[in-house]
Amino acid sequence: MKAAVIESVGRAVVSEVPDPTPGPREVVVEVAACGLCGTDLHILQGEFAPKLPIVPGHEFAGEVVGVGTQVTELSVGDRVAVDPSLYCYECRYCRTGHNNLCERWAAIGVTTAGGAAQFAVAPVANCVKLPEHVRTEDAALIEPLSCAVRGYDVLKSQLGAHVLIYGSGTMGLMMLELAKRTGAASVEVVDVNPARLETARRLGVAGSAANADELDRPQGWDLVVDATGNAAAIQDGLGRVAKAGTFLQFGVADYATRVTIDPYRIYNQEITITGSMAVLHSFERAAELFATGVLDPAVFISDRLPLTDYPRALEQFAAGVGRKIVVVP
């Protein structure tokens, strides 16, 4: 089969690799679409993936074309979205309900072959069947949505809260769409990229700007979400949290990123700084939300490129052009 392969640091190609075969409790999925995200760029830069080469792609959906000998829950022809998380279920974190912090954390498309390929293997436990009205090629959005759901899971109620989101790329926009559902009193978005900010406005925001100074909330925001991973944005956002408010580190920063915090203010104003990592018990709910139309795929997926263009798709993503880019085998 054809697959994208990150061969070594900085080098992605599309090549011919052996077809995958399912284990007893696995299925083979014929990929309909696979999304690209910051994680793929980190893998390309030599972070996250413990060893290269790897077939990337952890955001995908497709049709089951093969089942393992002990699979009874799914059949050939079923359409599924795949939760890429692979937990050990044995370590202390798994045993205390923090599976996403598993000591042996692994994921399809990060540590094992992923969905940027014609076919991918997934445990049956990781597959969620799609309802009839959800298009398979749109369901690649469920995985990033499940990360956004996890983001809200770590927070307390947002009923009546004023929310500020840094970044209006795919993840920032998903946090925006979910914020509206959480009962936020207002949601505002900051992004230095005017094209991306325009999409946030189209989805509906109380305010938007290239710099939070242009937004009128001198007392700060109850919830500030970083969806950029960018040091300048994070530093700015930390200073915008209102008294008793929360800062959520949702964007993926480079390992070397450092910002400064103000311990006196954290103490004196009872500020919470927290993070959320990937997916935890949130994939199923993301699939259910997605089926209710929480995201408009026509807005969220800006580019559908052929799998053979994977290296170019990565470059386009790195350049910050468009929103969710998916490759179609």
Ligand SMILES: [Zn+2]
């Ligand atoms: Zn991702």
Ligand SMILES: [Zn+2]
């Ligand atoms: Zn574990």
